[in-house]
Amino acid sequence: MSQSRKKSAAPQKIPQDLLDALLNNPYEGLILVDDQGIIRHMSSANEGIYPFTPQESVGRHIHDVSPKSRMDRTIRTGKAEIGRSMILDDKTRVVARFPLSKDGKVIGAAGKLLFMDPGKMKELYERITHLERRLEKYEDELAQIYRTNYSLDSILGDSPDIIRAKRLAEQAAGADSPVLIMGESGTGKELFAHAIHGLSQRDSGALVKVNCAAIPGELLEAELFGYEEGAFTGARKKGKAGKFELAHGGTIFLDEIGDMPLPMQIKILRVLQEREVERVGANRPKKIDFRLICATNRDLARLMRQGLFRQDLYYRINVMTLKLPPLRDCRDDIFPLFQHFSRILGREKTPPKILPGVKEILEKYSWPGNVRELRNVTERALIVCRDNAVSPADLPDLSQQEVLPQVIEEKASLKALMDQAEKKIIEQALVQASSRAGAARNLGIHRTGLYQKMKKHGIE
Structure with a gap:
């Protein structure tokens, strides 16, 4: 008796004919996709809803069959979406999407139509639809704000150091480890951050940039981690999501991390270790999934020795390092960059002529402001030049750009x-x-001190 009970209680494999009947029943519009978004099954109940028949749909990417499908998001986030409205075949349908997992790993997703009659709960249905459309609108706007603007092809230069940096960036994009980009101001650190994100598996997520030097220390925590309603005087009603939350599923780019105050460095380290953030005024942390890219124009190793940068944070962010060369070390790139900026910044339809002598002047200058300074010089020359031709006279007197009066x-x-x-x-x-x-x-002084000195010397 006991053996019989044990046998009946053992897990039973579902017969194949029952699985086939379930998948192909005419009452449930079911779609199964693998972890790449390729449709592996579409039930006959979907006939006439999509532009392809169920048989034609199998083997195609879900976006080829249903361009507005969010099943790829379900695969990426591992989170189900139940009871969402969606326009299919010019009709509003209620759908569900949920991940399919095996051994803790998402191996695909399932989507199905919930054949409910929205007319029975018209008021609630219309309200939900309105809210979801607003949410999708805000998500689209957010994606535009935090989209990737540059690729590796956007980074110009044929010098060995630039080619090496681009190769390392491509390798870094294939991993999900932290990246530290080091280089002087104006060398293109943000461009490389965009390129790495754009080549990574997180490219469909947001790239959220934070300039650690531009935000006062007392506001940095609320900016990075967000805050709850009533957390402090002036806090928004319903609170505000922080930059780390906005980067969920994507990448957060901490620019000028060398300027981050020590107390904040401790909190950032905890976020990197625990993969969770706690809003200011909140009682519990929130799990987040992000990739970290940092950049600085300062010598973090020296700051660490001086006690101005935490050693444990330094080793946490310094997994993959990109060192960008200053423009003075890439002299063969100076004139091609000037030509490029002349083409994209020129006011005329045809590229400006560059007269003899310009190239020599540009290549002799040390460019302490790097590519950013070269772009500014190019723009100035295009404004003052005549007949769409840049001459040496149109350049600022770079030979006299010395710090001390002569x-x-x-x-x-x-x-x-x-x-x-x-x-x-x-x-x-x-x-x-x-x-x-x-x-x-760059001068190593506080902004208030700079403003006072500018006022003292009559600098606008």
């Missing part, structure tokens, strides 16, 4: 000379940086 005025006091030098240093830093915050950072 001529010491007669009877000038030491204080007057120091004021002259300080003014020239600040003016040059503002030209080389993309912002006042960037200029202050």
Whole structure:
């Protein structure tokens, strides 16, 4: 008796004929896709709903059959979506999508039509539909804001150092490990971050950028982690999602991480270890899935020795390192870049002529502001040139772009000379940086100090 009970209680394999009957029953519109989004089964109940018959649909990508399908999102996130409205065959349908897993790994997804009559609950149905359309609109807008703007092809240059950096970026994109991009201001760190994200498996997710140097330390936590309603005076009603939450399923790019305050470094380390964030004012953390890319123009190893950057955070983010060369080390790229910027920034339909002497001047200059400074010089030359032809006279006097004044005025006091030098240093830093915050950072002073010195010297 006991053996009989044990036998009947043992797990039984579902007969194949029952599985076939379930999958092909005419009452349930079922679609099965694999982890690449390829349709492996479509039941006969879907006949006439999609542009292809069930037989024609098998083997096609789900987006070829249903362009607005979100089954690829279900595969990526591993989360079910039950009771969603969707327009199919010019009719509003209620659908469900859920992941299919084996041994803890998502191996595909299933989608099916829930043949409900929305007319029985018209008011609720219309409200849900309206809210879902608004949500999709906001998701589309968010995707536009955080879309990838650059690819590796957008990064120009044929110097060995640039080619090596692009090759490393391509290798880094294939992994999901943290990437640290190091280089002077204006060398293209953000372009490389975009390119790595665009080549990665997370390219359909957002690339969320945070400039750690541009956000005051007291606001950085709320900006990165978000906050709940009533967390502090002035907090938004219903709270606000932080940058890490917005990067869920995608990539977060922490630019100028070398300027992050030490207390925040500790909290970032915890997020990287636990893969969860806790909003300001919240009682419980929230799990997130993201890829981290960091960038800095500072020597993190030196900051670490000085006690200004945490050693444990440094080793956590420094898995894959890209060191971008300054423009002065890639002299063969200077003139081709000038030609490229001339074509894309020119106001005329035809590319401007570049007269003799321009190339030599550009290649002799040291370009402390790197590619960003070269772009600014190109734009200025195109504005002042005549007849769509750039001559040496249209360039700023790069040969005289020195920090200290060349001529010491007669009877000038030491204080007057120091004021002259300080003014020239600040003016040059503002030209080389993309912002006042960037200029202050490059000079190693606080923004308030920079503003005071600009006012002192009459710099607009």
